[in-house]
Amino acid sequence: MSKLSIIVATDKNGLIGSKGKLPWHIPWDLTYFKEKTTGANVIMGRKTYESIGKTLPNRTNVILTSNSDYNQKGCIIVNNIDDVLKLSADSHNETFIIGGSKVYEQFIPIVEDLYINEIQHTFHGDSYFPNFNGDEWDIYTEETMETTEDAEIYKIKVRHLKRK
Numbered sequence: 001m002s003k004l005s006i007i008v009a010t011d012k013n014g015l016i017g018s019k020g021k022l023p024w025h026i027p028w029d030l031t032y033f034k035e036k037t038t039g040a041n042v043i044m045g046r047k048t049y050e051s052i053g054k055t056l057p058n059r060t061n062v063i064l065t066s067n068s069d070y071n072q073k074g075c076i077i078v079n080n081i082d083d084v085l086k087l088s089a090d091s092h093n094e095t096f097i098i099g100g101s102k103v104y105e106q107f108i109p110i111v112e113d114l115y116i117n118e119i120q121h122t123f124h125g126d127s128y129f130p131n132f133n134g135d136e137w138d139i140y141t142e143e144t145m146e147t148t149e150d151a152e153i154y155k156i157k158v159r160h161l162k163r164k
Helices: 027-037 046-052 081-089 101-107
Strands: 004-011 015-017 041-045 060-064 075-078 095-097 113-119 137-149 152-163
Touching (some): 004 027, 004 101, 027 113, 027 137, 027 152, 041 046, 060 081, 075 081, 081 101, 095 101
Parallel strands (some): 004 113, 041 095, 060 075
Antiparallel strands (some): 004 015, 137 152
């Protein structure tokens, strides 16, 4: 059985999206995401898939949607959490939940690991990472790094949390 994890980037207020897009463009974070998820299963809601606009290369792309008629070339379509859990159980690759907020909310109670990149900046948007009980998690690794994009310096708290 593969490990079931969440990977997410937020601003310091938990913001993850703005009108179906990322509220920032920080290449370091995109590279981190790619490095972590390459070779893995990536689970996303239909809206997240459509905001990305393509299948993510070198990953098994899985779209979770309640629409049983939905079809997308190069993707596995599942209609409930049990299908995701079965796919994860049958896989030897790590399974990452990659969004959006409703999908994160469904999986927070059952994932083993959280990979959270918290950008120490405030952005504007309309979609947030759900609240979770920090007492249920141990900090496995945590570091703060800096990156510059368009003359703006961003500090990012990079955390890997494991369920207690």
